[in-house]
Amino acid sequence: MARNLPVDASITPPPQPGRNLHRFANPGRFLRLSGLVLPWVAALGLGLTLTGFAWGLFFAPADWQQGDAVRIMYVHVPSAWLASFGYLSLAVCSVLSLVWRHPLADLAAAEIGPVGAAFTALCLASGSLWGKPMWGAWWVWDARLTSVLVLFFLYLGHVALVRAFDDPQRGYRAGAILALVGVVNLPIIKFSVDWWNTLHQPSTIKFTSAPSMYVGMLWPLLLCALGFSFGFVAIVLMRTRAAVMERRIRGLLMARAQEAG
Incomplete structure (x- = not known):
């Protein structure tokens, strides 16, 4: 009978980043974790946004x-920040899809x-x-307005490309390439x-220097930015959860149709 020999840690292969990433790609695990996080994220987004709006519209000078x-600006600045942040997160998902074939990155x-x-x-x-x-x-x-308009067209191009092919994987690949080019x-x-x-x-808010904005206007702006950010995450989580469940239902229906055939 074979004995359990000790494993030499020096020859143990290091964990691969792709495998670690795929640990979080299980659809069931994603649905469970996102179901726990989503109500809190949505509540924070709504509460912070309403507080920032009330402060900025009625009390800020x-x-x-x-x-x-x-x-x-309490609407314009947070939406401008999230326009860029959203595209950056789109590019990150594209890298995860093209390099590590992350199953949830495409969705x-x-x-x-x-x-x-x-x-x-x-x-x-x-x-x-x-x-x-x-x-x-x-x-x-x-220049700023024109480049943001180009960003809007890049978003529309990504949305159209992802849904333009009969094979979803081809659409995901084309959209990922466009997202990376648009960065x-x-x-x-x-x-x-x-x-x-x-x-x-x-820019009035910089990481390298103090903001050139009155603090009574800065705080409601930051609250609105946080509220918009949590709202953005909540909407994406809800849409991704719906896409995962739709894919699972479609797979079950196809399997049942094959069994019936």
Whole structure:
């Protein structure tokens, strides 16, 4: 009878990143964990957003130059941040799909696309409402505005590509490639106000220096940003959960049809 010999730790193969990632790709485990997290994330998103809106719209002071029109920023700035963050998360899912074949990455990317496009559209619409009283025009071909418009088209292109093929895997692959190519637009959005002489104001919140915004306006803006972020995550989780359950139901129906045949 063979004996259990001790394993030399020096020759034990190191854990592979792909295997560790696939531990979290089990659909059943994802549904259980997301079901526990989702109510808290949704409640935080709703509570923080309502608190930030109430604070910013009714208690925060108006800007000395822009007046009450500055209150549009409590919608515009968080949606602009999430437009870029959503595309970055889309690119991360694309890397997980192309490199490690992560089973849930394709589904998550397919659901991030429409949500990111909605936040980008909200950013463009609120920016247009803000720009009319400040610049006297609904739209100008400013570097920041144009690059965000390109981001919106990238989102729409990803949504269309993912759903354009009869074979879902081909759609996921094409969408992942487009998402990675479009990442080059993110630094253009971020630094366009520094690289070119634009109408859009520079960033008031930076990691390298203190914010150039009155604290009474900064705190409600941060609350709105956190609320929008939790809301973004909650919507993506709900959509991804629905996509996983839809795939499982479709698989069960196909298996039952094959047995009946």
